[in-house]
Structure formats: C-alpha cells, structure tokens
Amino acid sequence: MQFIATPSTVVSLAAAEGEKMPLIPHIPELIFGLVMIGILYWVVSTKVVPNLEKAYEERRAAIEGGMEQAEEAQAQAQAALQQYEAQLHEARTEANAIREEARAEGASIVTELREKAQAEANRITESAKRQIEAERQQAVVSLRSEVGALSTTLASRIVGESLEDDVRQKGMIDRFLADLEAGQIRPEKVGVAAAPATESTDAEQGVLDLGTEGNSGQDA
C-alpha cells in the first residue's frame, strides 16, 4: 500500500499536497474516530468497569467485614472477660459469706453443744447426788435397824440377859442413839483407832462414822 502510495506522491507531489493538508481532517476518519470511541466506551462502561468495580467493592467489603468481625470478636472477648471477672468476684464474695456463716454456725453449734454438755453434766451430777443421798438415807435407815439389832444381840450376849421386852429394848436403843448423837459416846471407846479428824466433823459425819463404827464393831 505504501509501496503504491509513495511513488504516486513522488510523481504527483503538487496535486497530493494541494489535496491533503495535514490540519484538514479527513471526514471519514473523524466519523470513524467517533465510532471507535463510542464502541470502546460502550464496551468499557458495560463490560469492563462494572466487573472491576464490583471486585473492588467486594474486596473493600471483605476487608472491612474482616475488620468488623475482628472488632466484634474482641468486644465479645472483652465482655466475656468482664463477665468472668464479675462472676469470679461474686463467687469470692459468696464463698467469703459462706465461710463467715459457717464459722458463725460452727461457733453457735459449739456453744450450744457446750451448753448441752454442761446441762447434761449438771443433770448427771444432780442425779448422782440425789442417788447418793437416797443411798445414804437408805444406809442410815438400814444401819439404824441393823445397828439396833446387832447391838441388842451383842448386848444380850454380853449381858447374858434377854432383853426381849420390846418396850425396854426400844427404850434402850433410843437412849443409846440419843447418847450417840449427843456425842457422849466416843468412837474411841468402841473402835480400835479412829482418826482425830472425826472430832471436828458435823453431825452427819458423825452418823456416817457411826455406820463405820458399827461395821467395825460387828467385825470385832
């Protein structure tokens, strides 16, 4: 094509120059230029740019979405941490309260038990005392009759006379006991060796001593 064109220009320079000024547009080229940009614009604006912009938008959304998700996760973690801390605190307070309560309860239980034990001990002591008293009374009563009988038997044997007469016997015994209680009869006179401490004892002690005296007398 150039092959054809160039010699022709060489041959007919003047004609070509007159016809084709470089600044005068060749009308078909101008029109075709509009067609070119029109077609390319249509292709670019309908097929190329939307695809790329969509990809950009998706990319932006993906990045922002990822960041949002991360932020959300962090916030959730923070919230969970706070919740755990709150729960831990609560649990600690609760544990303290329970411990305190248990301590108080334990103390009250101990006090109660102590009181109970004390009461029980008192009760036992009381009943023991009462039993001792009862036994003592019983012993006194039995001693009184036994000592009477024994002394009567002993006396009758020693005296050799029968003191069967009830009235006399009774009168004798009563007199003897009255003497005994009055302290006119000393245990030394009857027993082998009695402690001098008995001298200062009260009447009850004297009665008890009498029992022992009686027994030792019986043994003798």
Next chain:
Amino acid sequence: MILTALAAGTTTAVVAEEGGGEFHTPSPDIFWLPLIGDGQWAITEQMVWGGVSVIVLSIAMIALSKNAAIVPSKGQWLMEGFYNFARNGIARDMIGTKHFLKFVPLLFSLFSLILLNNWMGIIPPVMNPTMGKIGFPIALVLVVYVVYHWIGIKKHGVKGYFAHMVPDGLPGWIKPAIFFLELITYFITRPLTLALRLFGNMFAGHMLIVLFVSAGAYFLTQGVVFKLLSVPTFIMAAVMFVFEALVQFLQAYVFTLLSASYIAGALADDH
C-alpha cells in the same frame, strides 16, 4: 512494514530516476494511506488499524476483567494495574472522590484507545500512529468537549455555567475582560490545544522516524562514505523509537489528564 516499504519505495523511486539520485525528505503525504477508494471518502489504513485497536482492546479487556474476583488472577492483576492508573491516577486525583466514578469509563476508554493507537506508531507491523491524522484527535476532543460543557450546564444551568467561568472576588471593571478570556479558553483554546497537542506530537514523531529511517536507507544506496554514515543514522532512528515510545505514552496520559481536569473544572463549585 510501512517503514521498510517506504524505504524500499523511496529507494526504488530514487533508483528509478537514476542510480544515486536526489533524496526526497518525507512530506505530510506519507500520512495519506487510502486503502479502499480515493479522495474524500476513501477508507484509510489508519481507520483500519483504529478499528483493529478497538477490537483488540475490547476483547482483551473483557477477557481480563470477566472473572474479576476479590483475589485477582495474574491477568486481572495486570488489568487492574492498567485500569487503576486511569481510575485513581487520573480520574480520582483530578475530579475528586465524590464524582469521579461516573467519568472513569470515558477517561479509561480515552486513555487506552489513545495509548494503543500511539504505540502502534512504533509497533510492527503497523508503524503508523493513528493519532497522526487530525481527524481522530478531533473526534476524541469532540467527545470531551461535549461532555464537559454538558455536565457543566447540567450542574450550574446555562446562566450559572457562564457565570461560574469568572472567579469570585474580582473588581467589577475587570470582569468582562476575564469573562471574554475564559470564554475563549473554554470554547476555543481548550479543544484546539487538546487536539493539536496530540496530533502534533504523533505527526512530528512519525515524520522524524521516517526521516531517519529513509535517510539511512538512502545512504545505503550511495557511496562508501554515505554507507558508513547510515550507521549513526539508523542508531538515531532507534533512539527516536525509544523516545517516541515515551512521548506516545505521555501524550495519552496528558490528553486524559487534561480531559479529567476540564471535567473537574466544569463540575467545580467555584472557579
């Protein structure tokens, strides 16, 4: 192809006249390449290559952006790099983040179309920058011209658009002069310079390359001294190729940048 053909043509022409005849410097006629028909309605080689460039660009762009995903493939990555240059480097920087997206398709179309057609000036087998024919830059400028006036009038209204050409805060007596200057700028200077800058660069660049290559080829037909002279001439031609590659890219960039700037100016709230 054309260059070699041209060189061969020149040589044959020269040889046809007489062995070692005179050298014809390339004239603007080298841009007149009718393929079908002749005269006013001839279909030229530049039209064919321009059509091919549109088809190639369309197919390549559709193929590279069809499966656009969040994680780009290698092809999409390349496409995005190219697209982002026009989208972010030109449209967003000039027009601003608020309105730029609407104009990205136009600016990106202009940039890609001009760039490919310019580079065809050094890419075999074309070796002819389409924009070296004034008709194509005029067509593109016409589009830009209509667009920036249209959006300006749409935003400000006819009266407001003309009023907005004059900056605020000027003393009253200077306003008519400024208005007159701005009117010339908006309606004559801008489209004229936009078209002529692109055309002139491509035209002159192609002329220079053809000059060096045809001169080198011519020297080869002459004596020994001239044959030696052809070596630096061809080297110079090669340097011009590299230089032209840069100029062609730059012109595509400047054209798109200025278009974006005119659109931004028409959209601006004040002057």
